[in-house]
Amino acid sequence: MSIQTGGLLKISTIPLSEIRRPIAPVLDLQKIDAMVSTLKGLPEASKTCTKEEAAAMDSQLPPIDVLCVRDQGKTYYFAFGGCHRFQAYDRISQESGSEVQVRCKLIPATRSQLSLYVGSSLDDMFD
Numbered sequence: 780m781s782i783q784t785g786g787l788l789k790i791s792t793i794p795l796s797e798i799r800r801p802i803a804p805v806l807d808l809q810k811i812d813a814m815v816s817t818l819k820g821l822p823e824a825s826k827t828c829t830k831e832e833a834a835a836m837d838s839q840l841p842p843i844d845v846l847c848v849r850d851q852g853k854t855y856y857f858a859f860g861g862c863h864r865f866q867a868y869d870r871i872s873q874e875s876g877s878e879v880q881v882r883c884k885l886i887p888a889t890r891s892q893l894s895l896y897v898g899s900s901l902d903d904m905f906d
């Protein structure tokens with residue numbers, strides 16, 4: 780999604796618990812450790828990116844592309860990428876015991892655009 784959206788969309792923060800992630804990820808645990816370090820502002824962040832990149836992040840991870848779909852008066856958020864960043868946010872949330880805000884690039888989408896990602900599971904996406 781990043782290729783199409785480039786710098787066009789606004790960056791927002793959405794509570795982690797409000798973002799639906801329909802596809803199970805395949806994970807590199809070392810990358811998640813380094814991302815958690817970035818969020819905590821620790822130097823180990825540079826394990827999966829350069830020291831300069833980590834410094835530029837300033838305890839932030841790049842925003843995750845999130846589809847934003849309106850259905851029957853409610854807004855639903857869906858993510859299909861950002862697997863490692865979500866795992867890092869999950870861990871920070873578990874460690875702190877509180878809700879975490881996720882930096883997102885919100886992409887307005889329709890139900891039929893969402894169906895391109897989830898196929899016949901579309902109706903299960905809204906509950």
Ligand SMILES: Nc1ncnc2c1ncn2[C@@H]1O[C@H](COP(=O)(O)OP(=O)(O)OP(=O)(O)O)[C@@H](O)[C@H]1O
Pocket residue numbers: 810813814815817824825826827828833836839840841859860861862863864865
């Ligand atoms: N330790 C880190 N600290 C800060 N940023 C990082 C770190 N590791 C990777 N990044 C940056 O995070 C972004 C996403 O990285 P990557 O694609 O590897 O993970 P991801 O969250 O699983 O995303 P996707 O599923 O979309 O590939 C990249 O811009 C990358 O440069």
